[in-house]
Structure formats: C-alpha cells, structure tokens
Amino acid sequence: MITQDQSPGVLCTPEPLVSAVMTDPLLVERGDGVATVTLNRPDSMNSLSVELKDALVAAVHELADDHSVRAVVLTGAGRAFCVGQDLREHKAMLDSGDPQPLGTVVQHYNPITSGLAAMPKPVVAAVNGVAAGAGAGFAFACDFRIASKSASFLLAFAGVGLSLDSGTSWTLPRLIGSARATALSLLSEPVTAEAALEMGLVNAVVEPDRLLPAAHELALRLAAGPTVAYAAIKESIGFAASSTLSDALAKEAEMQQRTGATADHRAAVGAFVAKQKPTFTGR
Numbered sequence: 001m002i003t004q005d006q007s008p009g010v011l012c013t014p015e016p017l018v019s020a021v022m023t024d025p026l027l028v029e030r031g032d033g034v035a036t037v038t039l040n041r042p043d044s045m046n047s048l049s050v051e052l053k054d055a056l057v058a059a060v061h062e063l064a065d066d067h068s069v070r071a072v073v074l075t076g077a078g079r080a081f082c083v084g085q086d087l088r089e090h091k092a093m094l095d096s097g098d099p100q101p102l103g104t105v106v107q108h109y110n111p112i113t114s115g116l117a118a119m120p121k122p123v124v125a126a127v128n129g130v131a132a133g134a135g136a137g138f139a140f141a142c143d144f145r146i147a148s149k150s151a152s153f154l155l156a157f158a159g160v161g162l163s164l165d166s167g168t169s170w171t172l173p174r175l176i177g178s179a180r181a182t183a184l185s186l187l188s189e190p191v192t193a194e195a196a197l198e199m200g201l202v203n204a205v206v207e208p209d210r211l212l213p214a215a216h217e218l219a220l221r222l223a224a225g226p227t228v229a230y231a232a233i234k235e236s237i238g239f240a241a242s243s244t245l246s247d248a249l250a251k252e253a254e255m256q257q258r259t260g261a262t263a264d265h266r267a268a269v270g271a272f273v274a275k276q277k278p279t280f281t282g283r
Contacts, residue, residue: 084133
C-alpha cells in the first residue's frame, strides 16, 4: 500500500504517480480530509489477489483510526472497479490441495466488508466499471455508490458454484429488497448502471469522466460535516437492522448522549441561534 499526501486546500482527481508507485496493488492518497483508495491491478480488472486483499484489510483498519481522514472514496484503476476473487490464484490453491482454499472469506473479505460498513466516517464507492462478486459486495458495504455510465454489477458467485460472501446476503436485500436480491444472486445476470439507479442500488450515474470529480465533491462535502455524528448515525442504523424497537431507541439515546457532548454539536447550536452557517471540526 502506498500513501501519498496532497497539499492542503487542493483536492482534485489524483495525478498519476510514478511508475514504481503505480505497480503497488493498492494506492491510498490523502488530501483535504479525504482518503482515496484505489484498487490498482488494472491488467486483471482489479481482481483480488492475496497481496491486494492484505493491503486492503490494512488500509481499512488504518483509515478507520486516522482522525485526519473524515471521508473515504473507494475506486478501481482502469476499466473495472473490481471483478472479485483472482480465480487464477484461487485455482492454483485448489490444484495444490490447500485444505482451506476459501479461508480468505474469514481472513480478508469479512474484515474488509465490516470495516467499510462500520467505518466511523462516510465511504463513497466510485464504481468506474464492472463490480462483480466480492467487488460488488465491497461497493454495497459503502455508504454511497456513484456509478459511471459504463459501470455494471454482477453477482457471479453461483456462476462458479459458490454461495455469497462479502456481506451481500445482508447488504443487497436491504438496498433493493429480498426478491430482487434473490433473482440477481441466483441468475448471475449483469445489472447496468441505469438499471442499478432505477432499483436503488446506486445513488447517481454520471459520465465516465465525471466519476471521480463527482465522488470527490461528495466526499469533500461529507468531510466538512460532523464526523462524530456521521459515525453515530451509521452505528445506529447498523444496530437497528437486527434489533427490536426498544433496543433501537436505547441505542439512539446512547448515541445522542455521545454526539451531544461534542464540540460540533455545541458550535452548530450556537451557529443556528445566531443564524450563521456552522463550521464542523469533526470533534
């Protein structure tokens, strides 16, 4: 994983890095409170090798703990977002008689998915091309999905004789409903960007050359917001998904106590009373 810092006050589509850096399977660039995470195996459509998965696990954990990062953009290099598991690498493991060829689900996919979903700051998926298998699952675990018109989604698990992973059994029905989630999972038929927008799978569809600028514009807006409140809202919604109303109300009360003690809350109330626009510091 390579990290590149950008100058304060300037955030645009990241400039190409030198070739030595561009060979790294995962790129992380920081600027103006936004971290842009790029899956960087374009020749294999960003398929998930062990090296890339290890780097992504580490990056998700690192960004969650980095208080200077207040929003995250996840995207892919080249013409794909991520086509899921590197099947050549997986076949080699099967052929070698590896006793746990799918141990990667627990070792990599689960912590990546839970890390994205529980990230204590907003995460925007900039889906630049096909998102298949675990790649689709990672996009579904993000808080926002902006898709290029050339993007598509494919639940390819059944096509290789596997069940779902990367949280798709949990995220997909909540995004588009159980009936549609079942159909997409069993039939393994691709979903275009426009169809994904119609069914609520993505928040917006833009021209390919507008994808990263649009994602960064949203991320910048979020990075300027009340980070602690965003984290509490995400935690409340995740908790309520499998809780009773009584437990959800208790969780909301807990989160209100947490956010009510922040400097952001006090400053925002003062700004409202003074009829001014609040400035949030993320504290």
